Amino acid sequence: MILNKTRFKKSDFILPQDIFAAGTDTSPITIEWALAELINHPNIMEKARAEIDNVxxxxxxxxxxxxVNLPYLQAVVKESLRLHPTGPLIVRESTEECTINGYQIPAGTRLFVNVWAIGRDPNHWEMPLEFSPERFVISEEREKGKAVDVRGQHFQMLPFGSGRRRCPGTSLALQLVHTTLAAMIQCFEWRVNGGNGTVNMEEGQGITLPRANPLICVPVVRLNPLPLY
Known part of the structure; x- marks a missing residue:
């Protein structure tokens, strides 16, 4: 049998616990970072909310x-993924010897791709540390080539990795993050420290880039009754 002649490594397999555990915290962390950025930028929050109300x-x-009809909301999520990727480091292994920027990389070398740094690289992004969803909004004044995709086709932004080993749950994650964040924007106003405070954006320790401090805020209902049905 072919199986008996093939030598497999442990890394060639996806274990069941990997499937169930891999996406349990990444999507909530992305939503938490996005909501924190919106609270700290009320003008962007209002613009996203107005789009949802109109559509x-x-x-x-x-x-x-x-x-699909909420392009500004999509831009908000993209900008949050750029600044706060829940996979800040991608692990790969070189298949053959190569030279990159003068460094010789032997075959079989374990490589770490710094997605966090790529998303903040001033060589690719204007004002890279500023939260600005407008950079992803396509208009007549902007070039169509700036329609950066998050699925690994544009190497200046790789929140889900790229190639055959990119995140298999990309589509599910994007559906969950967009819909949940949109509902939180539509149904509630979010206040911190009596409504006048800002959110601490310090990053914590962890492979999924958690926040250093939990996002503690008060939801104030803006739709009465809530359109749950």
Whole structure:
């Protein structure tokens, strides 16, 4: 049998616990970072909320099918993934010897791709440390080539990796993050420290880039009754 003639490594397999555990914290962390950025930038929050009100209205809850018609919300998520990728380091292994920027990389070398640094590289991004979803908004004034994709086709932004080993849950994660964040924007106003405070954006320790401090804020209902049905 072919199986008996093939030598497999442990890294060639995806274990069941990897499938169930890999996406349990990354999507919530992304939503938490995005909401924190929106609280700290109320003008961006209002712009995203106005788009949802214009497209969805205030008589029903936003749905997955609405996301395609919410380009500014998509830009907000992209910008959050650029600044706060939940996979800040991608692990790869070189298949053959090569030279990169004068450094000789032997075959079989374990490599770490710094996705966090790539997303903040001033060689690729204007004002890289500023939270600005407008950089992803396509208009008549902007070139179509600036429509950066998050699925690994543009190497200046790789929140889900790239190639055959990119995140297999990309589509599910994007559906979950967009829809959940949109519902939180649509249904509530979010206040910190009595409504006048800002959120601490310090990063914590961990392979999924968690926040150093939990996001503690007060949701204030803005739709009465809530359009849950």
């Amino acid at each position: 969805v209205g205030r008589s029903r809850l936003v749905e997955e099918a609405d996301i």
